[in-house]
Amino acid sequence: xxxxxxxxxxxxxxxxxxxxFHFIGAAMLGINQSRGDKGxxxxxxxxxxxxxxxxxxxxGHAVALARxxxxxxxxxxxxxxVTTHAGGLSSVQNIVxxxxxxxxxxxxxxxxxRYWYGSFNSEFLFRLAYDLYxxxxxxxxxxxxxxxxxxxxxxxxxxxxxxxxxxNMPLVHxxxxxxxxxxxxxxxxxxxxNGYIFLFGLLLAVQxxxxxxxxxxxxxxxxxxxxxxxxxGARPRPEPRDRGDGPGRRPRPEREPKPPKxxxxxPAERLARGFSLLARGDTDAARVEAEMVRSGRPSPEHRALAxxxxxxxxxxxxxxPKARAALVEIGDRVYVSKCLVAALxxxxxxxxxGVHAVAVALIDEPEGPxxxxxxxxxxxxxxxxxxxxRLLSLPNGQGFEAAVRLASVLGECGRREQASKVQVLxxxx
Numbered sequence: 001x002x003x004x005x006x007x008x009x010x011x012x013x014x015x016x017x018x019x020x021f022h023f024i025g026a027a028m029l030g031i032n033q034s035r036g037d038k039g040x041x042x043x044x045x046x047x048x049x050x051x052x053x054x055x056x057x058x059x060g061h062a063v064a065l066a067r068x069x070x071x072x073x074x075x076x077x078x079x080x081x082v083t084t085h086a087g088g089l090s091s092v093q094n095i096v097x098x099x100x101x102x103x104x105x106x107x108x109x110x111x112x113x114r115y116w117y118g119s120f121n122s123e124f125l126f127r128l129a130y131d132l133y134x135x136x137x138x139x140x141x142x143x144x145x146x147x148x149x150x151x152x153x154x155x156x157x158x159x160x161x162x163x164x165x166x167x168n169m170p171l172v173h174x175x176x177x178x179x180x181x182x183x184x185x186x187x188x189x190x191x192x193x194n195g196y197i198f199l200f201g202l203l204l205a206v207q208x209x210x211x212x213x214x215x216x217x218x219x220x221x222x223x224x225x226x227x228x229x230x231x232x233g234a235r236p237r238p239e240p241r242d243r244g245d246g247p248g249r250r251p252r253p254e255r256e257p258k259p260p261k262x263x264x265x266x267p268a269e270r271l272a273r274g275f276s277l278l279a280r281g282d283t284d285a286a287r288v289e290a291e292m293v294r295s296g297r298p299s300p301e302h303r304a305l306a307x308x309x310x311x312x313x314x315x316x317x318x319x320x321p322k323a324r325a326a327l328v329e330i331g332d333r334v335y336v337s338k339c340l341v342a343a344l345x346x347x348x349x350x351x352x353x354g355v356h357a358v359a360v361a362l363i364d365e366p367e368g369p370x371x372x373x374x375x376x377x378x379x380x381x382x383x384x385x386x387x388x389x390r391l392l393s394l395p396n397g398q399g400f401e402a403a404v405r406l407a408s409v410l411g412e413c414g415r416r417e418q419a420s421k422v423q424v425l426x427x428x429x
Contacts, residue, residue, distance in 0.1 A: 362406070
């Protein structure tokens with residue numbers, strides 16, 4: 001999340017990001033434990049258990065995705081987390097992936113903690129076990145409820161796709177609304193302290209109702225609504241035309257026009273079009289071109305370039321986890337643009353190191369669309385002047401030509417203020 005402190009690290013090959021808001025959200029949920037002399041200790045313990053439990057839940061999803069050779073990236077945000085991946089899944093695979101998060105945590109942590117927390121004499125161990133029980137038992141139960149977009153709701157959506165390729169999202173949303181309202185009301189009736197569960201259920205019900213109003217859509221792949229090519233939402237029916245039919249003639253029903261068939265094109269043409277669309281900021285259409293390349297039988301080089309387009313598109317949308325997942329999916333057996341790797345390095349903890357990596361990539365990498373993309377990305381992050389200073393500080397003037405190109409591309413991308421400052425560094429003024 002841009003402008004917000006974020007903890008970044010890797011668990012094996014899985015990139016993990018924990019946003020500051022995740023810690024804040026956990027603290028807000030545990031604020032009622034702050035009473036007493038050890039209140040601060042119990043709140044800190046609660047935050048630790050929440051973060052570790054949610055991370056373990058998301059790791060369950062990531063492990064299942066790895067089983068299907070889908071590289072994953074984890075982000076913990078707000079009151080929850082999300083595991084993103086590149087590539088689609090079948091309905092059955094999607095069911096397995098969504099169950100792989102809450103079910104193991106319920107069976108391996110939640111249930112044992114349910115029976116153990118009362119057997120400890122130590123107050124610390126009691127608190128630890130009780131927090132583990134609350135989070136991994138009850139939160140897992142809630143997550144398994146058939147309420148979209150929770151894991152249980154995603155499973156229900158995938159089950160409807162087993163019978164029909166497009167699924168039955170109106171049914172999913174109506175079930176979600178019913179379960180969310182009844183479940184939230186029951187939780188509040190049982191215990192007045194469950195007000196946040198009631199509000200959470202109400203929020204989910206409203207969210208599903210809003211989705212229901214535009215539910216004439218089909219899945220791009222299980223767990224995702226809409227289409228990269230056409231966008232989600234209902235399509236208006238055409239107005240009936242006046243055919244001038246005479247008496248006794250039965251007018252023919254109006255038919256909706258068929259969607260246009262994809263234009264056949266060679267992989268190289270689609271890749272060029274994809275980079276051109278990225279330059280115009282049309283990330284959805286760029287991903288469509290890249291996916292069309294990958295859906296055929298491309299060469300390893302063309303497949304890698306398609307993966308780069310997908311990664312660049314997510315970077316433009318500020319979705320770093322998906323961009324990293326797309327990069328991981330490309331693999332290590334083909335050449336990957338140094339500019340793309342450097343752009344992702346900028347998103348890490350050491351921004352200065354990332355800027356240096358971009359400077360080196362602009363000098364070493366052969367000419368190609370990736371150079372324009374990385375300059376555009378640097379400009380979006382207001383790092384154009386810093387990059388120019390780094391280029392001009394390189395020995396033997398080897399970065400001067402790249403700095404001139406930097407100023408030119410920044411101007412083409414509409415970042416004229418940065419371009420002017422770079423020109424001042426280059427030529428004075």
